[in-house]
Amino acid sequence: xxxxVHVRHITEADWDGIVAIESRAYAGLGLSEGRAALRSRAEIxxxxxxxxxxxxxxxxxxxxxxxxxLRYPDLERAEEAVVPPLPAPASRNLHLHDIVxxxxxxxxxxxxxxxxxxxxxxxxxxxxxxxxxxVGSSDTFWSARxxxxxxxxxxxxxxxxxxxxxxxxxxxxxxxxxxTGVVPRGPSAPTKRADVRVPCP
Numbered sequence: 481x482x483x484x485v486h487v488r489h490i491t492e493a494d495w496d497g498i499v500a501i502e503s504r505a506y507a508g509l510g511l512s513e514g515r516a517a518l519r520s521r522a523e524i525x526x527x528x529x530x531x532x533x534x535x536x537x538x539x540x541x542x543x544x545x546x547x548x549x550l551r552y553p554d555l556e557r558a559e560e561a562v563v564p565p566l567p568a569p570a571s572r573n574l575h576l577h578d579i580v581x582x583x584x585x586x587x588x589x590x591x592x593x594x595x596x597x598x599x600x601x602x603x604x605x606x607x608x609x610x611x612x613x614x615v616g617s618s619d620t621f622w623s624a625r626x627x628x629x630x631x632x633x634x635x636x637x638x639x640x641x642x643x644x645x646x647x648x649x650x651x652x653x654x655x656x657x658x659x660t661g662v663v664p665r666g667p668s669a670p671t672k673r674a675d676v677r678v679p680c681p
Contacts, residue, residue, distance in 0.1 A: 483535035520559035547575035
């Protein structure tokens with residue numbers, strides 16, 4: 481049996497689920513932000529933030545916002561306290577702040593589907609680069625996807641071994657992952673991708 485997969489923009493009804501997924505992914509790393517900070521990231525750029533639905537409910541999310549290159553959100557503060565809201569054209573750098581897939585659905589390619597949708601959005605909106613902060617030793621995962629580390633930047637507040645990374649928005653993304661739009665039900669293999677906090681499946 482299969483469940484239909486759908487990527488869409490975040491609505492008010494999604495926040496309880498997003499906060500729960502985020503807390504389970506990051507509380508153990510000491511990186512959980514809480515509802516106010518998470519919402520503030522999405523409110524800056526709702527057109528670049530998404531929920532991943534599998535079947536009847538949220539299975540993951542992605543938060544991204546325009547941010548100056550080589551800078552990143554402060555996990556201790558809501559976004560309004562850091563920079564004023566900016567329209568997308570104000571920065572050609574789109575910061576992938578967070579991407580998480582719920583524990584029971586990891587290892588099925590859902591994170592790749594969410595990333596593909598996000599990257600298409602970045603390209604269609606005229607962004608030139610995507611930045612992120614890889615945490616929990618996830619920099620090798622992001623390196624394999626074309627992101628390059630900036631060794632001169634030490635992201636404070638993101639835990640030991642956090643790495644600021646970026647890449648140019650690709651011009652050719654290839655085919656959409658999961659072209660059938662379905663995910664088989666059944667056991668899933670865990671994947672470290674879902675434990676990534678990026679100003680970061």
